[in-house]
Amino acid sequence: xxxxxxxxxxxxxxxxxxxxxxxxxxxxxxxxxxxxxxxxxxxxxxxxxxxxxxxxxxxxxxxxxxxxxxxxxxxxxxxxxxxxxxxxxxxxxxxxxxxxxxxxxxxxxxxxxxxxxxxxxxxxxxxxxxxxxxxxxxxxxxxxxxxxxxxxxxxxxxxxxxxxxxxxxxxxxxxxxxxxxxxxxxxxxxxxxxxxxxxxxxxxxxxxxxxxxxxxxxxxxxxxxxxxxxxxxxxxxxxxxxxxxxxxxxxxxxxxxxxxxxxxxxxxxxxxxxxxxxxxxxxxxxxxxxxxxxxxxxxxxxxxxxxxxxxxxxxxxxxxxxxxxxxxxxxxxxxxxxxxxxxxxxxxxxxxxxxxxxxxxxxxx
Ligand code: NAP
Numbered sequence: 222x223x224x225x226x227x228x229x230x231x232x233x234x235x236x237x238x239x240x241x242x243x244x245x246x247x248x249x250x251x252x253x254x255x256x257x258x259x260x261x262x263x264x265x266x267x268x269x270x271x272x273x274x275x276x277x278x279x280x281x282x283x284x285x286x287x288x289x290x291x292x293x294x295x296x297x298x299x300x301x302x303x304x305x306x307x308x309x310x311x312x313x314x315x316x317x318x319x320x321x322x323x324x325x326x327x328x329x330x331x332x333x334x335x336x337x338x339x340x341x342x343x344x345x346x347x348x349x350x351x352x353x354x355x356x357x358x359x360x361x362x363x364x365x366x367x368x369x370x371x372x373x374x375x376x377x378x379x380x381x382x383x384x385x386x387x388x389x390x391x392x393x394x395x396x397x398x399x400x401x402x403x404x405x406x407x408x409x410x411x412x413x414x415x416x417x418x419x420x421x422x423x424x425x426x427x428x429x430x431x432x433x434x435x436x437x438x439x440x441x442x443x444x445x446x447x448x449x450x451x452x453x454x455x456x457x458x459x460x461x462x463x464x465x466x467x468x469x470x471x472x473x474x475x476x477x478x479x480x481x482x483x484x485x486x487x488x489x490x491x492x493x494x495x496x497x498x499x500x501x502x503x504x505x506x507x508x509x510x511x512x513x514x515x516x517x518x519x520x521x522x523x524x525x526x527x528x529x530x531x532x533x534x535x536x537x538x539x540x541x542x543x544x545x546x547x548x549x550x551x552x553x554x555x556x557x558x559x560x561x562x563x564x565x566x567x568x569x570x571x572x573x574x575x576x577x578x579x580x581x582x583x584x585x586x
Contacts, residue, residue, distance in 0.1 A: 289542055291437055291514075291549045297557035300432070301345055304564045308346040311571060318571045319348040320378045320404065320563075321370045325363060326356035326386045335382050341560045347567055350376060356386045360394060367397040377574060378404030378567040401573065404566035407454070415458060418465050422566050427459035429558030430493060430514050431468065437547060439491065439512050442469035447489035449502065449535070451476045455495035455516055482506065494535040504540030513541050513548040516555050 308318055320342055324335045335351070342349035350373075352366060363385070370376045379402045385391050400410040406424035414421035423431075434441060446463050450456035451474050463470040475485050483506040486492055494502050495516035507513070517535030534551030542548050549555055 289545060289548055291433065291547050291554060293433065293549055293554040293557045296433060296436055297429075297561040300558070300561040301341060301564060304347075304561070304568055305345040307568050311568070312346060316571060316575065317348050317375070318346075318377050318567050319350060319375045320380065320567045321350040321352065321373075321376045322380045322382065323352045323354065323363065323366060323370075324382045325354040325358050325389075328384065331382045331384070338380070338560055338563060341564060342567075345564050347564060348375065358386070360389045363389070363394055364397050367394070371397075371399045371402060376402065377570040378402055378563075380405050380563065402570060404563060404570055406458075406566070412453075412458075416461055422569065423462065423562075424454055424458050425562040425566065426455050426516065426555060426559045427462055428566075429562045430459055430516070430555060431462050432562065433514070433549070433555070433558050434491070434512070439547065441491065442467065444470050444490040445488055446470040446472045446491045446493065447475065447485050448472060448493045448495070449475045449482065449486070450495035450497070450516075452495060456493075459493055459495075496535045498535055499533050500537050501535045502541070503537040504544055507541060507544055509544050510546045511541075511544065513545045514555060515549050515551050518551060518556065 311318060320338075322335055322338055324331060335353075339349045339351055350370070354363065354366075363381075367379060367381070370379050379398045381394060381398065383391060385394060395405075395407045396409065398405075398408060400408045400421075403411050403422055404425075406412070406415065406422040406428070411421040411423075415423055441463055446460075448456050448460045451460075456474060456476075460472045460474045462468060464472045470491070473485050473488070475482055479485065482502070486502055486506045487508055489507065489511055491512045491514070492502065492507060493514045493516065497517060497519070499517070499519045499521060501517070502513075513536060515534035515536045515538065517533070519533050519535070520530040521533055522529060523531040532552050534549075534554070536548075538548065538550060
């Protein structure tokens with residue numbers, strides 16, 4: 222496709238060549254084009270073979286060999302290193318990617334997520350603009366800040382940490398972030414485009430799951446994927462992504478209205494659990510060899526831990542790991558991938574904004 226990175230050009234590539242790469246992106250069309258750009262961004266680190274498959278990278282040493290546990294920390298670290306290399310190249314061209322994070326209130330989990338995101342930005346060389354607001358901030362003030370950030374050329378991505386303080390209309394606030402900077406992929410425009418299979422920012426957690434499966438070498442095509450949970454941020458989008466080509470899975474979505482969950486979980490070749498409840502799926506509810514992606518993050522009391530709690534997922538990890546061919550741990554599975562995808566989306570936004578700058582082509586048209 223004319224991408225020097227994609228054919229093993231030495232790194233760092235020259236400024237001229239990189240400029241030409243940005244221009245080439247303009248001529249690529251539709252979803253395939255974005256997937257190729259995405260592959261270039263995420264998958265083609267120097268020294269890694271170009272697969273040319275529009276986004277799927279199967280790298281032997283990234284699969285977990287014979288081990289059953291899918292190490293999200295390691296995989297996310299590799300992704301973040303790839304993002305950092307891209308950032309370094311952009312910085313050589315005088316472009317500094319920027320991510321703004323808005324945190325309203327002091328919800329402990331949110332504070333810790335935002336801190337982790339800021340740290341990840343710093344490590345990747347992405348400028349982070351942190352806006353930590355008191356819980357008493359009004360919706361109008363948050364909206365006003367978002368509008369400023371929408372207009373700020375230094376900011377390529379805007380993240381509004383959820384939950385917002387009680388009384389705020391989260392959906393209305395999220396709609397204020399312009400789709401071009403919606404690196405969380407929550408704006409209805411991006412959600413709609415995702416549904417249609419058009420280029421857009423994909424929401425970070427489900428996208429992280431998809432990349433995780435791809436990079437671990439898990440084939441989804443022709444497989445039965447069972448998703449437990451139908452939230453807008455995990456269940457619905459991951460089901461939607463995996464049912465589309467080229468993922469090409471047959472997908473079943475379960476929820477609290479599903480009469481007997483185990484009837485469906487036992488059929489799963491790949492089981493994705495995002496229920497927000499420990500032990501929602503236990504070993505007796507799955508078949509041998511299933512691939513388990515546990516999205517849940519639950520705090521349960523544990524007097525032996527300094528903080529008095531520990532984190533567990535939504536599945537019985539000990540039991541399931543006896544039957545699963547691959548399983549993600551909690552912590553250290555999906556969570557780190559979510560942050561890595563946020564950084565990657567920010568770089569994707571930089572590439573798009575440069576494309577717009579050079580051509581006058583508006584993103585998404
Ligand atoms: P959510 O909005 O609470 O949705 C939970 C979904 O699970 C709902 O659709 C619910 O069904 C379904 N559900 C709950 N119990 C069930 C059961 N026993 N059987 C079948 N379905 C059941 O949660 P979420 O935002 O998707 O998050 C899910 C979990 O993932 C949470 O633990 C969250 O902390 C974690 N999470 C982790 C990350 C990460 O980066 N690691 C990111 C996002 C979320 P109904 O619709 O019928 O109520």
